[in-house]
Amino acid sequence: MENYNLNNFSPSDLIFLYLDGEASEIERTLLFNSLAGDEALQLELQDAISMKYATAKEAEDIVPATALTNSLFGTLGISTIANVTSQTMEVSSLLKYIDLMKTPIMLVINSLLVGGLLTYSAMRLNTPAETDIANKKITSIKSSLEENYISKNLENSLKQVLPKTTNRINEIRQNINSSKKTNQQVFVGTSDSIRDINHYVEYQTKDKGIALKLTNGAIQNKVNGSRPIDNMPNIIKDNRAIDNMPNINNDSFTLGKLPNKYFSNNPLDPKQYFSEPLPIMTNKIVDIDSPKETTKEDEILNIQDKVSDYSLKLNGINNLVYIANSNNAVISNKRFDNLQITALYKINENSNIGLTFGNEIFPIYIKQNNEFVLTNNLVYFGAVYNWNIFEIEYAGKIRSNFNFIFAATQTSSINKTGMELTWFPDKKLGLFMGIEAFTNVSNYRGALEFSGKTNLYYGITYNF
Amino acid sequence: MSIEIDELNKFLNTMEFKKLTDIELTALLSGKEEDAKSAFTEIYSRYSKKVYIYCKKSIPNQNFSDDIYQDTFVKFYNAGRAGKQIDNLNSYIFRIARNLILNFKRDNNQEFIDLEEFHLVTISNQLQEKELANLINDAMELLIDEHREAFIMQAYQEMSYNEIAEALEVPITTIRNRIVRAKRKLKEILSPYLESRKV
Numbered sequence: 001m002e003n004y005n006l007n008n009f010s011p012s013d014l015i016f017l018y019l020d021g022e023a024s025e026i027e028r029t030l031l032f033n034s035l036a037g038d039e040a041l042q043l044e045l046q047d048a049i050s051m052k053y054a055t056a057k058e059a060e061d062i063v064p065a066t067a068l069t070n071s072l073f074g075t076l077g078i079s080t081i082a083n084v085t086s087q088t089m090e091v092s093s094l095l096k097y098i099d100l101m102k103t104p105i106m107l108v109i110n111s112l113l114v115g116g117l118l119t120y121s122a123m124r125l126n127t128p129a130e131t132d133i134a135n136k137k138i139t140s141i142k143s144s145l146e147e148n149y150i151s152k153n154l155e156n157s158l159k160q161v162l163p164k165t166t167n168r169i170n171e172i173r174q175n176i177n178s179s180k181k182t183n184q185q186v187f188v189g190t191s192d193s194i195r196d197i198n199h200y201v202e203y204q205t206k207d208k209g210i211a212l213k214l215t216n217g218a219i220q221n222k223v224n225g226s227r228p229i230d231n232m233p234n235i236i237k238d239n240r241a242i243d244n245m246p247n248i249n250n251d252s253f254t255l256g257k258l259p260n261k262y263f264s265n266n267p268l269d270p271k272q273y274f275s276e277p278l279p280i281m282t283n284k285i286v287d288i289d290s291p292k293e294t295t296k297e298d299e300i301l302n303i304q305d306k307v308s309d310y311s312l313k314l315n316g317i318n319n320l321v322y323i324a325n326s327n328n329a330v331i332s333n334k335r336f337d338n339l340q341i342t343a344l345y346k347i348n349e350n351s352n353i354g355l356t357f358g359n360e361i362f363p364i365y366i367k368q369n370n371e372f373v374l375t376n377n378l379v380y381f382g383a384v385y386n387w388n389i390f391e392i393e394y395a396g397k398i399r400s401n402f403n404f405i406f407a408a409t410q411t412s413s414i415n416k417t418g419m420e421l422t423w424f425p426d427k428k429l430g431l432f433m434g435i436e437a438f439t440n441v442s443n444y445r446g447a448l449e450f451s452g453k454t455n456l457y458y459g460i461t462y463n464f
Numbered sequence: 465m466s467i468e469i470d471e472l473n474k475f476l477n478t479m480e481f482k483k484l485t486d487i488e489l490t491a492l493l494s495g496k497e498e499d500a501k502s503a504f505t506e507i508y509s510r511y512s513k514k515v516y517i518y519c520k521k522s523i524p525n526q527n528f529s530d531d532i533y534q535d536t537f538v539k540f541y542n543a544g545r546a547g548k549q550i551d552n553l554n555s556y557i558f559r560i561a562r563n564l565i566l567n568f569k570r571d572n573n574q575e576f577i578d579l580e581e582f583h584l585v586t587i588s589n590q591l592q593e594k595e596l597a598n599l600i601n602d603a604m605e606l607l608i609d610e611h612r613e614a615f616i617m618q619a620y621q622e623m624s625y626n627e628i629a630e631a632l633e634v635p636i637t638t639i640r641n642r643i644v645r646a647k648r649k650l651k652e653i654l655s656p657y658l659e660s661r662k663v
Contacts, residue, residue, distance in 0.1 A: 009644060016647040020618060022625045022640065047651060047658045050596060055619040058597040062620070064516040064533065069508075072534045076541055078501045374534070 011041055015048045067366060071374035074363075117429055117460055307427050307463040309346035315339075315432070315459025317360060323452040337361045340457070342384055352386040356405055362453065364442050366410050378440070380414050382407020389419075396425040403434065411442040422461060433458040481506040486553035493544025504541050511557050512537075514621045518558065521604070521616040522565045532568060536561040554623075558631040562613065569609070596654075603653040611646035618643050 009017065009027070011034035017023040018031055035041050317338035340358035347353055362378040382405060389400040398421060405416035420434025439452040481489070481502055492503035516533050523529035539560050543550070550556045604612055617623045617631065625643065629636040651658070 012651075013644045013648060016644050017640065020625070020643070044651075047655075048647070050593075050658070051600060051647070051650065051654070052619070054593055054596040055600060056622070057593060058601075059517055059620040059622070062513070062517050062520060064512055068530055068534070069512070072508075072537055073505075075534065075538060076501075076504070078505065 011035075011038070012044050015041075015045050019048055019052050067375045071363075071376065074376045075374075113460065117431065311344045311346070311352070311461055311463040313340075313342040313344065313432070313459060313461040315342075315457050317358075318456040319361060320435075320454045320456055322362075338455075340459075344384065344386055350388045352384075352388075354384045354386070355382070356384045356407060357381045358407075360438075360455075362438075362440060363451075364409065364411055364440065367443075378409055378414070380407035380409045382414075396423060398423050399430075401432075401434075403436065409440070409442070412448070413441050415439045415441075416455075418455075418457065420457070428463045430461040430463075431459075432461055486510075487551075490544060490550045490553055493541070494547040500541075500545060504537075504544070507540075507553065508537060511554070514623075515557060515561055517620045518561055518613075518616055519565065521601075521620055522613060523568065524605075528568060528572075532561065532564045535564055539564075552630055554627060555631040555633075558617070559633070562632070565613075566609075596657075599654055599657060600650060603650050606653060607646050607649055611642045611649070614639055614642040615646035615650075 011031055014023060014027050014031040014034075017027060023031065035045065317340060319338065338358070338360040340356060340360075342354055342356040344352040344354035358380050360378050360380075361376050363374060363376050364378050366375050385404045387402045387404075389402060391397055391399045401420050401422065403416070403418040403420055405414070405418075407414050407416075416436050416438050418434045418436025420432045422430045422432035424430040434457055436455045436457060437452065438455055439450065442449050442451070484492075484503070484506065486507070489503040489507050492499045494500070515536055519529040519533040519536070520526070523532060536557065540557055543560075604615065607615065614628055614632070617628045618625070623631070625636055625639045628643075629639045632639070
């Protein structure tokens with residue numbers, strides 16, 4: 001440094017060299033000598049210090065965005081960047097949660113779920129369905145029949161009465177319809193001597209479907225007329241009829257255990273009235289008039305297998321083929337790092353609508369702080385329409401669907417159209433697999449860009 | 465060389481990449497893929513900020529500077545994997561970035577800004593630190609390319625004149641001249657505003 005030509009640099013210039021730590025000994029001496037008697041030069045030194053401090057301070061705050069680093073490492077196929085993220089900006093909390101979902105422990109849990117489902121399905125398939133229903137019939141009715149009058153007649157009664165009660169059921173249905181508005185349902189007892197039943201009550205709930213409860217003329221209700229529900233238990237109890245009330249719970253249907261002396265076969269027993277609340281969710285009337293009315297017993301016995309209109313799907317996605325555009329020509333080599341969850345509501349026999357949320361490996365540009373940063377993490381949330389093409393009975397049920405998705409992403413939108421096959425070994429649980437076309441429309445520096453890929457997807461669905 | 469590689473592998477096993485020198489890390493780039501990725505990760509952690517600042521300050525458009533920033537490391541990694549002899553890592557990475565920036569400017573035909581058309585806007589007479597930094601950024605546009613790049617390397621990346629000379633492959637005296645002239649020019653442009661601070 002001692003050999004530098006000093007002729008080029010004025011004392012003002014030497015200030016810069018000095019502050020940069022690049023001034024030679026001679027230059028420093030020259031500068032200090034000049035500074036000693038030159039006030040203007042001292043002010044110049046202050047200015048130079050201010051400029052130097054301003055640039056150094058600004059440099060401290062300039063770091064590459066995490067997404068930019070992730071994008072670069074993704075391009076190079078390097079996944080572990082933990083030791084470089086300390087220099088970069090924080091990732092969004094949403095992406096943190098998504099990363100959590102992809103941790104090895106979550107993959108193990110998912111595997112266990114799928115394994116459990118397969119085992120359960122296999123067990124279900126090994127149990128003949130007919131035997132199952134027959135067992136239900138015996139356990140739910142026989143056990144209570146042994147102890148009272150009904151036991152001698154009920155099985156025959158059920159077979160005989162159900163077809164005969166068409167007119168009576170129509171009458172009840174009219175009552176139901178007329179009482180819907182008041183949320184109260186009135187059932188009228190009968191004294192028809194032809195039938196072996198004096199009273200029957202039809203309960204209907206959203207969850208369980210229709211249960212037909214039969215009593216055999218045992219309710220000695222002395223009170224005529226419709227009764228508010230609040231008074232109902234006492235009325236029944238006072239008339240010693242409560243013991244004979246059939247009991248319906250989640251998984252069984254049992255008849256009452258009233259002693260024989262309380263049963264009456266008197267066909268002249270007067271009409272008796274009582275009221276029952278109409279469940280708020282009631283919206284179905286089972287058509288007992290139809291030729292299928294003889295399956296009413298099955299309806300009763302299969303209450304527990306009823307499913308609602310809501311279902312949930314969880315699936316993984318494998319990227320098969322990327323269709324890149326000019327801007328995201330650098331594509332990810334990741335194939336398995338995708339997740340999607342979908343909630344569906346059945347709007348009719350063949351259609352479902354719902355919402356979906358997913359995260360897939362797909363190169364997009366995200367605008368951050370007025371910058372477009374390439375990332376492979378596409379997150380979307382949108383609407384789903386699911387259309388059942390056909391359904392066949394084989395090892396349970398196999399259903400074929402079209403699946404349409406339109407969703408918003410961090411940048412703009414995606415479209416997914418897929419076709420899938422779902423196997424329901426059980427009414428509630430199903431396994432599905434399908435292929436879908438994925439198209440992405442993104443805003444890249446003010447221009448719309450199209451790109452896409454094809455996916456293989458698979459997962460489990462649960463009907464609530 | 466094989467002995468050195470064995471020693472380096474010991475470091476790899478204990479995940480002590482940070483203890484490796486630039487030369488050792490560079491040597492690993494052409495080896496096993498996993499080693500190369502780990503070595504690159506460490507190199508990136510050392511140089512990413514400097515390269516990023518250099519690109520950002522050289523190309524005002526954030527989108528383009530990000531592209532160049534990424535391309536710099538992609539080219540570097542590919543060159544390392546291909547067994548390119550890299551003696552000075554710092555210089556090598558900056559030369560890649562510099563070439564990409566020069567190519568970009570050539571292809572995009574950047575216009576020269578005339579001093580008479582240049583106006584700096586200040587919010588107040590009492591310039592704050594952030595304002596001054598912004599003014600310097602704006603004023604840098606008026607520097608010729610050679611002066612600006614030397615200034616960026618020195619002022620924002622705190623590279624020594626010697627390191628800059630190596631990176632740009634020019635004598636150190638040239639770098640001294642470029643940096644001093646750059647700062648002299650900047651001070652001249654900013655002098656009205658610097659004066660206002662003293663009022």
